[in-house]
Amino acid sequence: MNLFKKHWISAPIVGSFSLLLAACTTSSSLNLPALADTAQKAEGTIVWRDLVTTAPDQVKPFYHNVFGWDYQTVNSDYSLITYQGKPIAGMAKMPSNSTTNYWLPVMSTANVDATLVKSTQAGGKTLIKKTTLKGRGDIAVIQDPQGAVFSVLDTVNGDPMPLDKQAGNWVWQEVWTQDVTQSQQFYQSLNSYNKAEKALGDHSYQYLTMGGKPAFGVVKKPNDDITTTWVNYIKVDDVNATVAKVEQNGGVVLMAPNKQVRNGTVAIVRDPAGAGFVIQEIAQEMK
Missing domain, CATH: 3.10.180.10 (2,3-Dihydroxybiphenyl 1,2-Dioxygenase, domain 1)
Structure with missing residues (x-):
């Protein structure tokens, strides 16, 4: 029985996201906020999520009205998403001609290069090679052998503490x-x-x-x-x-x-x- 009225989201196109990361690394004035200052790593767990979207002005009121989320602008292309005053995700603006609208999970690692080697050896594909985001850490985007896309991040100041298990989170x-x-x-x-x-x-x-x-x-x-x-x-x-x-x-x-x-x-x-x-x-x- 097909329970779906419409097809699920298509696989994300990472070209636009790659351009965004490149812009972040070449801008001398851009410094993304650190995810935390815990000096601790939660390797292998999902510690963050980034919404890559073509329509931030359209989706911001949606998430605010449905879940009570708020936003802190970092620059014209990136905002922090907050819930009850705590950062819980990011929002990256894609070009309007992109088809990328996707919640990208971010997995903690202590060594992006080593993770990419392991992924390649196990049949994964590196979609975006290691990129250093000032203030945040080293990041890369991986596609697993069956096509699921996620990113890995070695944070500069440690990983966020686990979120409160409450509605809206x-x-x-x-x-x-x-x-x-x-x-x-x-x-x-x-x-x-x-x-x-x-x-x-x-x-x-x-x-x-x-x-x-x-x-x-x-x-x-x-x-x-x-x-x-x-x-x-x-x-x-x-x-x-x-x-x-x-x-x-x-x-x-x-x-x-x-x-x-x-x-x-x-x-x-x-x-x-x-x-x-x-x-x-x-x-x-x-x-």
Whole structure:
């Protein structure tokens, strides 16, 4: 049964994002804010997310009205996204003729070069080579062997502390893949992940852990309309009420809450420019 009214987001085109990173590195006046000042690394975990979008003026009110997010302008092409006064993501402006509208997850690493070597050896592709962003650290963009795109970052001052598990905040992330075993093997080649699983209804949910804590899920993608992709989750108090807000503010519902999928607690949506994500009503987080 195809639960999707419209196709999922297409794979991101990174050319425009590469140009943006190049502009950041060549501008003598640009200094991106550090993600944190913890002097600690959370290697292998998703520590940040950047929304690359062609329409920041269109999506800013969407996320503000739906989730209560606010913004701090860094320059004409980049803003910090804040929630209840805390930075939780970034927003990078793409040229209007680009088709890139995508939530790009950022994985912590202590050595970008070493991670790129491991990725290449395991069948991954380097889409954007290591780039040093002043004030933030070394970053690169990788495509895993099945096509899911993510970035790796070696922060200059340490990684952010985990976000509060509350409505309006990021709460989880998954790789949606055609071949779960192959994806697990690829990511395990990058870091010291352990495989884990738990029962979700009649199904076994598979995920990877780092240091004994859940890092991200690796699941079979729901249907062939969906490209292999990273998917980011936002926690909500009421999934049906949030779906209504999404539609009222110009977003698109790709999959409405459905009893067949996690007992109706999740919905798959896109913002007005096309970036997709999942909202989930969660009573208890994964332990």
